[in-house]
Amino acid sequence: xxxxxxxxxxxxxxxxxxxxxxxxxxxxxxxxxxxxxxxxxxxxxxxxxxxxxxxxxxxxxxxxxxxxxxxxxxxxxxxxxxxxxxxxxxxxxxxxxxxxxxxxxxxxxxxxxx
Amino acid sequence: xxxxxxxxxxxxxxxxxxxxxxxxxxxxxxxxxxxxxxxxxxxxxxxxxxxxxxxxxxxxxxxxxxxxxxxxxxxxxxxxxxxxxxxxxxxxxxxxxxxxxxxxxxxxxxxxxxx
Numbered sequence: 001x002x003x004x005x006x007x008x009x010x011x012x013x014x015x016x017x018x019x020x021x022x023x024x025x026x027x028x029x030x031x032x033x034x035x036x037x038x039x040x041x042x043x044x045x046x047x048x049x050x051x052x053x054x055x056x057x058x059x060x061x062x063x064x065x066x067x068x069x070x071x072x073x074x075x076x077x078x079x080x081x082x083x084x085x086x087x088x089x090x091x092x093x094x095x096x097x098x099x100x101x102x103x104x105x106x107x108x109x110x111x112x113x114x
Numbered sequence: 115x116x117x118x119x120x121x122x123x124x125x126x127x128x129x130x131x132x133x134x135x136x137x138x139x140x141x142x143x144x145x146x147x148x149x150x151x152x153x154x155x156x157x158x159x160x161x162x163x164x165x166x167x168x169x170x171x172x173x174x175x176x177x178x179x180x181x182x183x184x185x186x187x188x189x190x191x192x193x194x195x196x197x198x199x200x201x202x203x204x205x206x207x208x209x210x211x212x213x214x215x216x217x218x219x220x221x222x223x224x225x226x227x228x229x
C-alpha cells in the first residue's frame with residue numbers, strides 16, 4: 001500500500017489554458033473524492049466517485065470542471081479555460097466501503113494560474 | 115446542511131503545556147466527526163474519529179477528543195505539547211452513514227508551539 005498519489009505536484013499555467021490532474025487511490029479503495037483548498041481555508045468538497053460512477057457534485061464544480069474515473073481506478077480532474085480564481089491546492093482522497101469511514105488524502109496538486 | 119466552526123485561527127502554547135483546539139458542528143443527523151492534521155506542503159492525516167460508541171476517542175500522537183452532543187462540540191486536546199505538533203488542524207463532519215459523502219471542514223487552526 002503506497003498511499004494516494006497525485007500528479008503533478010505543482011502546475012503553473014496561464015489564464016485560459018486547460019489543465020488536467022491525476023489521482024491514483026489506494027488500490028483496494030472503491031471511493032474517490034476531490035477537494036479544493038485555498039490559502040487559509042479548509043478543504044472544500046468538489047465531487048465523489050464510487051467505482052466509476054460519479055455520485056455527488058458540489059455546486060463549486062462549475063461547468064469548466066470535469067472529473068472522470070473511467071475504470072474505477074485512477075481519476076482525472078480537468079479544468080478548462082482556467083481563471084486566476086482557480087489557483088488552489090487540489091486534494092484527492094480515497095476510502096473503502098468496508099466501514100472504517102476514513103478518507104486517506106494524497107499530497108495534493110498546487111495549481112497557480114498566472 | 116452541516117457546518118463546522120473552529121474557534122481561533124491561531125493557537126499558541128508553550129512546549130509541555132496543554133493543547134486545546136475547539137470545534138463546534140451543526141448537523142441535522144447524528145454526525146461522524148474527524149480531526150485531521152496538515153503539515154506544510156503535505157496532504158491531510160487523520161488524527162482521530164468519532165463514529166458511534168464511546169464519546170471519548172483517542173488518536174495518534176497522544177491526541178484525544180470528546181464528542182458532546184448537548185454542546186455540539188468535538189474539541190481536540192493533548193496533555194503536553196511537543197514542538198513536532200506545530201501544524202494546521204482541521205475538524206470535519208460527515209452526515210451520511212458509512213462516510214460515503216464529502217466531508218465538510220472547518221477553516222482550520224494553526225497551532226504554534228513556543229519553546
